[in-house]
Amino acid sequence: MNGEGNPVNSIFDELYEKYHQDVFQFLFYMVKNREQAEDLAQEVYIRVLKAYKNFEGKSSEKTWLFSIARNVAIDSFRKQKGWKQRIIEKFDWSTQQVKDMNPIPEEIAMEREEYQYIYQCLDHCTIDQRIVIIMRYIQELSIAETAEALNWTESKVKTTQHRALKVLKKEMQELLEKEGNR
Amino acid sequence: MKKISDEQLEEWLREMPKLKDHRDPHDIYENISKKLEERPRKPWIIPSFATAAAVFLMAILSFNLFDGASINHSADKSTQEEAATEQNTSLKKEESTVENEARMDVGNEENSTEMNDITFQATEDPTTAIYAEDLGAMQVFTLAIPDSQVQNIIPVSFLIEPSGQADQLAHIEEVMTSIDEQEWGLDDFYPLEADFAIDANNSTLNVNVAADHPYQNGSASIPFLNAIQHLLLNLNLEKAIFTTNETEKGMSTGHDFITEKVVEKKSNLAFYLFYPSHEAIKPYLVPFTESYSTIEEAFNAMKTNVDTHNLIAPLLVEQISSVAIDETNNRVNITLNQGINIEDTPETTQSIEAILLTAQSFGFEKVKFINAPIDTLGRFSLQEDIQVPIAANKKSID
Numbered sequence: 001m002n003g004e005g006n007p008v009n010s011i012f013d014e015l016y017e018k019y020h021q022d023v024f025q026f027l028f029y030m031v032k033n034r035e036q037a038e039d040l041a042q043e044v045y046i047r048v049l050k051a052y053k054n055f056e057g058k059s060s061e062k063t064w065l066f067s068i069a070r071n072v073a074i075d076s077f078r079k080q081k082g083w084k085q086r087i088i089e090k091f092d093w094s095t096q097q098v099k100d101m102n103p104i105p106e107e108i109a110m111e112r113e114e115y116q117y118i119y120q121c122l123d124h125c126t127i128d129q130r131i132v133i134i135m136r137y138i139q140e141l142s143i144a145e146t147a148e149a150l151n152w153t154e155s156k157v158k159t160t161q162h163r164a165l166k167v168l169k170k171e172m173q174e175l176l177e178k179e180g181n182r
Numbered sequence: 183m184k185k186i187s188d189e190q191l192e193e194w195l196r197e198m199p200k201l202k203d204h205r206d207p208h209d210i211y212e213n214i215s216k217k218l219e220e221r222p223r224k225p226w227i228i229p230s231f232a233t234a235a236a237v238f239l240m241a242i243l244s245f246n247l248f249d250g251a252s253i254n255h256s257a258d259k260s261t262q263e264e265a266a267t268e269q270n271t272s273l274k275k276e277e278s279t280v281e282n283e284a285r286m287d288v289g290n291e292e293n294s295t296e297m298n299d300i301t302f303q304a305t306e307d308p309t310t311a312i313y314a315e316d317l318g319a320m321q322v323f324t325l326a327i328p329d330s331q332v333q334n335i336i337p338v339s340f341l342i343e344p345s346g347q348a349d350q351l352a353h354i355e356e357v358m359t360s361i362d363e364q365e366w367g368l369d370d371f372y373p374l375e376a377d378f379a380i381d382a383n384n385s386t387l388n389v390n391v392a393a394d395h396p397y398q399n400g401s402a403s404i405p406f407l408n409a410i411q412h413l414l415l416n417l418n419l420e421k422a423i424f425t426t427n428e429t430e431k432g433m434s435t436g437h438d439f440i441t442e443k444v445v446e447k448k449s450n451l452a453f454y455l456f457y458p459s460h461e462a463i464k465p466y467l468v469p470f471t472e473s474y475s476t477i478e479e480a481f482n483a484m485k486t487n488v489d490t491h492n493l494i495a496p497l498l499v500e501q502i503s504s505v506a507i508d509e510t511n512n513r514v515n516i517t518l519n520q521g522i523n524i525e526d527t528p529e530t531t532q533s534i535e536a537i538l539l540t541a542q543s544f545g546f547e548k549v550k551f552i553n554a555p556i557d558t559l560g561r562f563s564l565q566e567d568i569q570v571p572i573a574a575n576k577k578s579i580d
Contacts, residue, residue, distance in 0.1 A: 013207075016210070020207070021200075021202055029201065041203060042210060046218060049214070064523070068525070075528065108199050115199060118195060138195065140196070165188060165191060169191050173185065
């Protein structure tokens, strides 16, 4: 892409190059819907580009971006739960139908079952737990980076991670047993 | 079935497939530059029209999808009605947003290019408490409502028309009957199974329960007594006297037998964020049971979640580098760490509220933030003195 001397454009180019797929993947695993993840990724850029001049380099660019992505995801959950969503849900055929609008992405559906189960079991985690699991394992951020992105202490990251793994393990076990009995 | 080991689970997690964005970066850039250029617009107009239109269409397509009773007769008539009501509510919402905007815009104007003036900013005011400017001629009263796990007692506040003590009690009892706590993600606790009468001469609230009343064990009697305390505070009474079956003195609370309770205002509390498991847009700001001798201690405690009670540490508290008390102005000066990033999100605004409510609980009137990297956060102007709220967790009653 060509910067054409436009500073916003060149910042975008750089951020896109370095982090786009990471941020997108984080959002996709968070909201589990490709279109929504695409929209939210754009929102991340808008917030970042508006705030870029305020970025003080206190945290790393990467963790800063993830912290914004996390806020964007959380805001979207909160907005979703607003009255608009409630009306939409009411007028849908059943909640089942709503769920079917977020099918397992092709990339995961083609893979071994365990990944599909994990993808489903993520729903049983709290939002914080899900964030930590995605950051730590799927995005491979370190404990320190995760703590920085979330503005948490490292011990809080560790505790949340521990709890999240416990939830996932329990749900996975149940799911595997159920599938095994079929 | 073999057990999954932690290692196995962690390995699977690390191997989770990569999910990629296949869009052309040019298209993404196009989309965001359009949004960046867009002037902030009245955020409700389009969604409300779209909703009205969607409601209309959905109604035509299949009116039996509505689970409300209003759409039973003629499809045509009812759709029109529905759309009309929808538009009405949107209009009301629009009005209130305009009001909110006006309030929030005061501080925002000068830095409209800053990050906190963002077109997709949540349209709803994220604050949860009642502030002096919300009060008008109304009066505040607070009910203590347990959360759905009966772990936390959440102070929920309402605005009512001012009235005399007796009327006020009638009003409060009416509210107790009409609220749907479960809809708010809380425990179905009210109305209380007790009769109340005010003895104004003795500044007393007489509380009568039946012999088989439901507050006879610890977990139920604590919120009950808490509710009574809030009633005393609301009604400005000094004590509650308990009777059973109208005639017998006192009431049993399981392990205890109480005859009277003197009003007691809990103060010096630390406020946390509590997200009910039920769908709710905003968290509740909830004081933990512990009292602290200084506000610094309270802030220190607020740096960590109270995991046993699902109370979440407010943001920003961890960034407090020092706290000073300005006694002349009854103000807390909070110095934040240099060079921090504050993002204008609902959670940040609510975290500020948690800090303000904590200050209020210690009897302070104002809070001043030093080193705040941005000028405004929601309705708060961070470069000026901020008045503490009047009461936590505002709810309206229709």
